Amino acid sequence: MSENELAIVILAAGQGTRMRSRTPKVLHEIGGRSLVGHVITTAERLEATHIEVVVRHEREAVVSHLTAHFPSVAIVEQDEIPGTGRAVEAAVAALPGDYDGDVLVLSGDVPLLDEHTLADLIAAHRASGAAATVLSARLPDPTGYGRVIRDADGTVSRIVEQKDASADEAAVSEINSGVYVFRAASLRDTLPRIGTDNAQGEKYLTDVIGLLRAAGAPVAATIAPDARLTEGVNDRVQLSEVARVLNARIVRHWQREGVTVMDPATTWIDDTVTLAPDVTILPNTFLLRSTTVSTGAVIGPDTTLSDCEVGEDAVIKRADGNLAVIGAGATVGPWAYLRPNTQLGEGGKIGTFVETKNSQIGAGSKVPHLSYVGDTTIGTGVNLGAGAITANYDDIAKHRTEIGDEVHTGSHNVFVAPVTIGAGAKTGAGAVIRKDVPAGALALSVAPQRNVEGWVEKNRQGTRAAEVANDARHAQKAADGGQGQEEDR
Numbered sequence: 001m002s003e004n005e006l007a008i009v010i011l012a013a014g015q016g017t018r019m020r021s022r023t024p025k026v027l028h029e030i031g032g033r034s035l036v037g038h039v040i041t042t043a044e045r046l047e048a049t050h051i052e053v054v055v056r057h058e059r060e061a062v063v064s065h066l067t068a069h070f071p072s073v074a075i076v077e078q079d080e081i082p083g084t085g086r087a088v089e090a091a092v093a094a095l096p097g098d099y100d101g102d103v104l105v106l107s108g109d110v111p112l113l114d115e116h117t118l119a120d121l122i123a124a125h126r127a128s129g130a131a132a133t134v135l136s137a138r139l140p141d142p143t144g145y146g147r148v149i150r151d152a153d154g155t156v157s158r159i160v161e162q163k164d165a166s167a168d169e170a171a172v173s174e175i176n177s178g179v180y181v182f183r184a185a186s187l188r189d190t191l192p193r194i195g196t197d198n199a200q201g202e203k204y205l206t207d208v209i210g211l212l213r214a215a216g217a218p219v220a221a222t223i224a225p226d227a228r229l230t231e232g233v234n235d236r237v238q239l240s241e242v243a244r245v246l247n248a249r250i251v252r253h254w255q256r257e258g259v260t261v262m263d264p265a266t267t268w269i270d271d272t273v274t275l276a277p278d279v280t281i282l283p284n285t286f287l288l289r290s291t292t293v294s295t296g297a298v299i300g301p302d303t304t305l306s307d308c309e310v311g312e313d314a315v316i317k318r319a320d321g322n323l324a325v326i327g328a329g330a331t332v333g334p335w336a337y338l339r340p341n342t343q344l345g346e347g348g349k350i351g352t353f354v355e356t357k358n359s360q361i362g363a364g365s366k367v368p369h370l371s372y373v374g375d376t377t378i379g380t381g382v383n384l385g386a387g388a389i390t391a392n393y394d395d396i397a398k399h400r401t402e403i404g405d406e407v408h409t410g411s412h413n414v415f416v417a418p419v420t421i422g423a424g425a426k427t428g429a430g431a432v433i434r435k436d437v438p439a440g441a442l443a444l445s446v447a448p449q450r451n452v453e454g455w456v457e458k459n460r461q462g463t464r465a466a467e468v469a470n471d472a473r474h475a476q477k478a479a480d481g482g483q484g485q486e487e488d489r
Contacts, residue, residue, distance in 0.1 A: 005101025006048040006122065007184070009091040012036050012108035013056030013078045018235040024058035025233065026108040027065055030243035031250060032270025032289055035233055036062070038111035038246075040070050041271075045115040046104070046122075050095060052076050053108070054087040083202030084178075089191040092184065100184055102126070105205065107178040109233045112246060117229055118179075124222045125181040131217035132186060132209060134159065135179035137227040144234075145175035146206055148221055156219040159206035163199040174223070176206060177230035186212060246271070262300075282317070294328070303333070311346065324356075327363065345380070359390075362405070374398075375417065379405035385429070387412040404439065 016025025
């Protein structure tokens with residue numbers, strides 16, 4: 001039925017000059033989504049029949065973002081006539097001609113509003129029978145916001161923008177959040193009558209309220225339960241403030257879902273992250289994008305994971321991971337760097353000062369420390385010695401290293417790809433492996449050690465090293481001579 005239909009209009013046409021950025025204001029990100037992305041995500045939860053986003057400034061960038069991430073929304077272009085009233089007028093014109101439901105108007109730079117607050121607003125609007133309902137808020141410092149002006153009986157008479165407000169009107173603490181619910185018919189009748197006779201020379205959507213009242217139509221206002229929900233973003237200061245509020249909300253949500261967060265103040269979790277109960281997050285940890293963490297895992301401290309998948313009971317500390325998969329019971333860090341397409345098997349280990357990229361490390365295999373593993377497949381039960389390097393790049397193309405099950409390598413090995421190490425093979429310390437190693441073989445690449453006696457004393461004369469070397473050599477000769485005399489006896 002038309003009285004239960006809902007169309008949502010999201011205003012994303014503003015220029016956002018105070019951001020001082022090449023990026024359109026509504027595309028700045030907090031909590032893993034763009035500002036407008038948060039608004040659209042909330043709108044989708046309200047199950048509207050139509051969702052429209054109005055664009056104007058930086059149209060190409062905004063449309064590209066919407067098309068990539070929210071292909072189901074309708075994009076409406078505002079013409080050169082400025083103002084929120086004109087933006088909504090264009091959106092209403094794009095609705096089906098027979099649409100007669102409600103129209104919820106949201107701002108693309110107000111990301112904190114949740115579906116529960118908006119659902120309550122819509123319900124209050126429908127219960128009151130008003131032609132329009134404003135979501136308002138009370139602020140201790142309302143500077144910069146339009147003021148909600150009420151009659152003596154408490155009904156809304158009009159909304160006055162900051163630049164057009166008198167001294168008495170500017171003293172009002174109830175502000176307009178920029179969120180409204182209208183009957184579609186009321187908008188169609190009223191929007192064409194809005195003028196531009198104001199300080200900005202724009203068509204204000206707020207003028208609809210005054211015109212509706214002048215026509216005798218009822219206008220209501222609902223005060224938001226928390227003024228922070230209505231906070232918009234106009235500059236970088238407000239962007240960081242809203243980000244903190246959003247992050248605190250996300251952290252509290254996961255705590256209530258059974259996640260231990262040791263220090264909420266230094267823990268940042270994107271809205272797109274999924275966490276299981278009994279996950280533990282230690283201080284200075286960032287979980288970003290589509291990261292998922294399974295039950296019992298411990299993440300942090302000092303860890304950043306972006307688009308990673310973490311298995312049950314894994315432990316990751318002081319590590320940086322991007323597009324990596326960490327298996328159940330695996331350990332990572334400290335000071336590890338997991339680049340895209342790293343896959344660490346169940347019970348495996350990527351240790352201290354290890355970098356991995358585009359590599360699959362099998363169950364129970366270990367890359368303990370001081371190593372680089374790139375474009376490599378490692379089987380199960382493998383142990384790479386300290387300082388292992390898979391030399392994957394020949395200055396023209398990348399090549400793979402294949403290491404079979406139960407291979408144990410010596411320290412400071414270089415595997416020059418493409419190369420295959422057979423199952424159960426061993427390599428000696430310092431080996432440079434340029435050829436395939438058969439299963440079960442020991443690979444060595446050593447040269448006889450040659451000692452040049454007296455080299456330091458001859459070539460580094462006058463240095464402390466030469467002095468102590470000379471003393472040690474003479475002491476050794478004396479000791480050898482004394483031993484010879486003892487043997488003569």
